[in-house]
């Protein structure tokens with residue numbers, strides 16, 4: 001349990017000065033954010049200080065990162081205990097930030113004196129980029145995303161096989177009504193803490209999303225992420241389809257693919273079929289806008305794929321022509337044979353060989369998931385908690401002399417000015433995020449560097465403590481997540497490359 005210095009008390013209430021709200025807290029009560037409490041006159045950080053451990057009993061190798069329930073608690077066995085890394089989760093915040101960060105810990109790593117500056121930063125400028133693996137239409141680009149009727153973000157440009165949301169940001173947190181700020185802050189914190197959040201897109205879908213889980217769109221759980229766009233799917237499976245059918249149409253809101261016209265079909269000598277597609281032809285065998293975006297076949301509105309076909313060209317098509325129509329996930333498919341009038345007739349029986357190819361398309365789809373990346377800018381004041389000359393910290397990060405992590409997870413630092421970080425919340429310890437009612441998000445951030453570099457950039461040397469002193473206060477110990485690796489590894493640093 002981390003104790004905070006109490007600087008003033010009135011009528012038995014102690015004042016928390018960890019954020020601009022400056023709560024007075026009675027004994028046994030917590031402050032407005034529930035992060036700090038008064039315990040017998042002492043101001044304590046309620047959530048446990050969390051350390052990561054490189055487990056010595058696994059030969060120093062990283063171990064799998066499981067859910068909280070699955071995480072192994074540290075056995076307390078000093079012989080096998082590995083090197084600790086003090087994360088900022090539960091470390092506390094200092095305000096205003098000219099004060100040194102709550103923990104500035106030193107330890108030797110491979111014979112080098114290192115220092116990690118640990119703080120829970122207050123981020124007014126922050127948000128989350130949410131990737132939803134689905135082709136289904138969730139709403140028009142730039143449409144507002146609402147929680148409890150309040151705008152908390154918007155639909156942004158889609159990525160390959162995924163729809164994207166931008167949630168939070170300073171305009172929703174502080175630029176709208178008080179309720180908008182409060183709801184945005186709460187939704188953002190819950191998303192980042194890997195909790196489920198229900199949302200409604202203006203002119204679009206009802207979403208129920210949780211990081212690391214399949215998205216639920218209009219009440220239906222998405223299971224598969226498409227194997228590729230319609231054109232890519234034709235390219236991937238053309239060889240298999242060649243001997244089974246005369247034509248294949250892969251229905252896709254993005255690019256609908258047509259085997260006989262596609263370059264893959266040409267190279268495999270597949271004969272023209274006289275098929276006509278209602279859509280905008282991009283290049284041979286690749287069509288845009290065959291239908292409106294929706295939640296039907298291939299992320300379109302259609303439920304009957306024949307709706308995207310015109311009449312077959314009677315000079316080329318022939319009765320008995322075999323055609324497979326399939327969506328990009330293989331969830332929808334139909335096998336048709338042209339009758340005497342060149343009208344496609346749906347066959348109730350799918351030949352086993354074709355069924356196999358449909359299954360291969362489905363098998364090649366990855367599980368549809370929701371991914372949440374927290375994005376925040378470490379402001380000038382947060383950096384002042386690290387060094388008395390904040391711009392030197394920025395330079396040190398850009399020069400790869402300082403490694404930035406969030407809860408021990410590697411943070412991608414954006415190029416350009418400032419320290420704008422982006423981190424996958426799935427790699428962070430659970431409940432890493434909090435809030436203050438200003439409103440702003442509280443997120444853990446650690447800066448690790450050589451002690452000599454820290455001194456050179458004007459660090460708060462007087463506040464450096466040995467790591468053991470911080471570890472004494474830790475109440476939660478978790479193994480280093482396998483996917484994020486050891487935060488102090490030399491490859492993070494220019495000098496270790």
Ligand code: SF4
Pocket residue numbers: 016017018019020021022023030031032033034035036436437
């Ligand atoms: S809101 Fe939380 S951090 Fe801010 S002063 Fe109150 S208890 Fe402290």
